[in-house]
Amino acid sequence: MKPQVATLLKVKTEAENVLSFKFKYPGLKSQPGQFVMIWLPGIDQKPFSIAGDDGKTFTVAVFKIKTFTAALFNLKVGDKVGVAGPFGKPYTWKPRQYVIAVGGGYGSAPLANLIQQAQLDKCSCELLIGARTSKLLLYPKRFPKTFIATDDGSLGHHGYVTQVLERRLQALSSAQRCKTTVYVCGPEVMEYAAATIAQRYHVACQISLERYMKCGFGVCGQCCIDDTGERMCVEGPVLSGERALKLAEFGKYHRDKSGKIIHY
Numbered sequence: 001m002k003p004q005v006a007t008l009l010k011v012k013t014e015a016e017n018v019l020s021f022k023f024k025y026p027g028l029k030s031q032p033g034q035f036v037m038i039w040l041p042g043i044d045q046k047p048f049s050i051a052g053d054d055g056k057t058f059t060v061a062v063f064k065i066k067t068f069t070a071a072l073f074n075l076k077v078g079d080k081v082g083v084a085g086p087f088g089k090p091y092t093w094k095p096r097q098y099v100i101a102v103g104g105g106y107g108s109a110p111l112a113n114l115i116q117q118a119q120l121d122k123c124s125c126e127l128l129i130g131a132r133t134s135k136l137l138l139y140p141k142r143f144p145k146t147f148i149a150t151d152d153g154s155l156g157h158h159g160y161v162t163q164v165l166e167r168r169l170q171a172l173s174s175a176q177r178c179k180t181t182v183y184v185c186g187p188e189v190m191e192y193a194a195a196t197i198a199q200r201y202h203v204a205c206q207i208s209l210e211r212y213m214k215c216g217f218g219v220c221g222q223c224c225i226d227d228t229g230e231r232m233c234v235e236g237p238v239l240s241g242e243r244a245l246k247l248a249e250f251g252k253y254h255r256d257k258s259g260k261i262i263h264y
Helices: 067-073 105-120 161-170 174-178 188-200
Strands: 004-015 018-024 035-040 044-049 057-063 080-087 098-104 124-131 146-150 180-185 204-208 238-240 253-255 261-263
Touching: 004 057, 018 067, 035 057, 035 067, 044 057, 044 067, 044 080, 057 067, 057 105, 098 105, 098 161, 098 188, 105 124, 105 180, 124 161, 146 161, 161 180, 161 188, 174 180, 180 188, 188 204
Parallel strands: 098 124, 098 180, 124 146, 180 204
Antiparallel strands: 004 018, 004 080, 018 057, 035 044, 035 080, 204 238, 253 261
């Protein structure tokens, strides 16, 4: 798919080493959980989950890691990038259901998009966010019903966000659990724990499974899952928790750009 031109309208600091970039790009028509490929000529293209899409603009939240994200951080308002997408399978929900969104680190970005859209369908929503420290929390004050966990205890629960999830599910009646779906995005070990907890309480779960991607639309095979061959840019990135827990590599390892297995 040929990239189209998007113009940078706004840059906002969201957390330590995390910026959000709002681009003018009418008609993206994305759904929460999908992603775009952003192309910087002469550098590379990379996938980014969509943190917001109002029909005229879209937003991504970016954690500064290596060369590509460093180049993004150097962009100025008015600069242009190439955009292709949206790609991938999105999160799904039903009107008036209960949404528990669980985000780890910058994984909260697509979940904020999910909550905004689900609220339009009169869903009751809460956001559970976790990070190593309070400085790394994404959207701690964005939604009224937000529960926080930090590894170092600097804000909220001292421990893991999955521990907060278990307490929230324990507080629900059996009838309430039937109307609840847990949506997860973040480090894969956290996702594995969240999917396991949701399964234990018989609550539906959807996770976003990240894999190294090159093309974004199912041609290169870089993001295929071992044994099944499922392409996370097409059959994913969103999977049911039940499906994800059956994958041999989920929560255990992934492959880098050379195909080498990297254990968690």
